[in-house]
Amino acid sequence: MNYRFANIVLSLCLFIVGTHSLKPVLLMHGFALSTTAGTYHDWNHYVSWLNQSNPDQIIYDVNQLIQGIIANNDNFSQGFHIVAHSQGALLMRSVIEMYGLNVDTFVSLAGVHNGIYGLGPLDQYPWLENLTDFELTEIFYTPTMQQGFSVANWWNCAVSRDRYLENNVFLPMINQEIENNTIANYKTNFLASIKGSLHAFGSPQDGIVTPWNSELFGFFDDQLFMKSMNETYSYINDSYGLRTLDSQGKLFLYQIDNVKHAEWLSRQDLFEQYVLPLISK
Numbered sequence: 001m002n003y004r005f006a007n008i009v010l011s012l013c014l015f016i017v018g019t020h021s022l023k024p025v026l027l028m029h030g031f032a033l034s035t036t037a038g039t040y041h042d043w044n045h046y047v048s049w050l051n052q053s054n055p056d057q058i059i060y061d062v063n064q065l066i067q068g069i070i071a072n073n074d075n076f077s078q079g080f081h082i083v084a085h086s087q088g089a090l091l092m093r094s095v096i097e098m099y100g101l102n103v104d105t106f107v108s109l110a111g112v113h114n115g116i117y118g119l120g121p122l123d124q125y126p127w128l129e130n131l132t133d134f135e136l137t138e139i140f141y142t143p144t145m146q147q148g149f150s151v152a153n154w155w156n157c158a159v160s161r162d163r164y165l166e167n168n169v170f171l172p173m174i175n176q177e178i179e180n181n182t183i184a185n186y187k188t189n190f191l192a193s194i195k196g197s198l199h200a201f202g203s204p205q206d207g208i209v210t211p212w213n214s215e216l217f218g219f220f221d222d223q224l225f226m227k228s229m230n231e232t233y234s235y236i237n238d239s240y241g242l243r244t245l246d247s248q249g250k251l252f253l254y255q256i257d258n259v260k261h262a263e264w265l266s267r268q269d270l271f272e273q274y275v276l277p278l279i280s281k
Contacts (some may be wrong), residue, residue: 022279023081023104046265049276079103079104080101080104081105081106081107082103083279084106084111085265086111086209092106093113094174097174097190097240098186099189100185100188105196105198105281106199107199107275109275110203110215110264111200112215113217114217115154115156115168115171115219116154117156117210118133118210120208120210133159137155141155141157146168146169153170158219165178177234177239187239190241190245198245199252202216202254202256204257205259206259206261207261208260208262216229216255217234219232229242254274256270
C-alpha cells in the first residue's frame with residue numbers, strides 16, 4: 001500500500017450514522033484545500049440534517065481503520081451507505097477496491113476520481129497558486145511530494161500520460177491504468193462491493209477540481225479538451241470495473257449546475273433533494 005494513502009486513512013475522521021431501521025452511513029471528508037472544507041467538521045450540517053430527518057439515529061465520531069469499525073459493529077452486517085466528498089470519495093473507492101466492503105449506496109460528491117490537472121483557489125496553500133501546470137508537475141512528481149502530499153497523488157498530467165504513469169505512485173494503481181501491472185482483486189472487490197448503486201455528483205461551477213468532470217469519471221485529453229467517462233482509459237478497458245458497473249445499471253452520474261465545491265457540504269437543499277433519498281433505506 002502507498003505510504004501516503006495509508007497515512008490518510010489513519011488520520012482522517014469518519015462519522016458513522018446508524019439506526020435499527022436504516023442502514024448506517026459512512027461520511028468521509030476531503031482534503032483541506034480551503035478554509036471551508038477538509039476536516040471532520042465538514043459533516044456538521046449533515047449530522048444536524050440527518051438528526052432532523054431521523055431523530056433516533058446514533059452518531060459516532062470514529063478515528064480508526066474502516067475495516068476494524070465494520071468488523072466490530074453489528075450495525076454493518078446488512079450493508080451500509082457511503083457519502084464522501086472530494087478526496088474522500090476517491091479514498092473510499094480505493095478502500096473498496098483494496099479490501100472489499102458491503103456497500104449498498106455510494107454517494108460521491110465532487111469526487112476527484114480521475115485526479116486533477118490544474119488548481120483552483122488554495123486558501124491553505126497560497127505558495128502553489130502562482131505556479132504553472134508544468135511547474136506543478138515537476139514538483140508533485142518528486143518522490144518527496146508523492147510520499148508526503150496527497151494532492152500530488154491525484155495530480156494527473158494530462159499532456160504527458162507517460163509522466164503520469166511513471167511518477168504518480170497512487171492514482172494509476174487505483175484506476176488500474178498500468179498495463180501488465182494490474183491487481184485482479186481490485187476489480188473483483190469493486191464490483192462485488194457495490195451491492196446497490198454508485199451515484200456521482202459534479203458541477204461545472206465547482207471552482208476547485210480541474211477539470212470538473214473528473215467528478216463524473218471524465219478528464220482532459222492530451223490537448224486539454226474535456227472527455228467524458230466513456231472516453232477514458234479506465235472505462236474503455238474496464239480496468240477496475242466501472243464499465244461493468246454501468247452495464248449493470250448501477251452507475252448514475254449527475255451534472256448539477258451552479259454548485260461550488262464546498263457547497264455540497266453546506267447547502268441543505270442539495271442534501272434533501274439528492275442525497276437523503278439515496279440513503280434513506
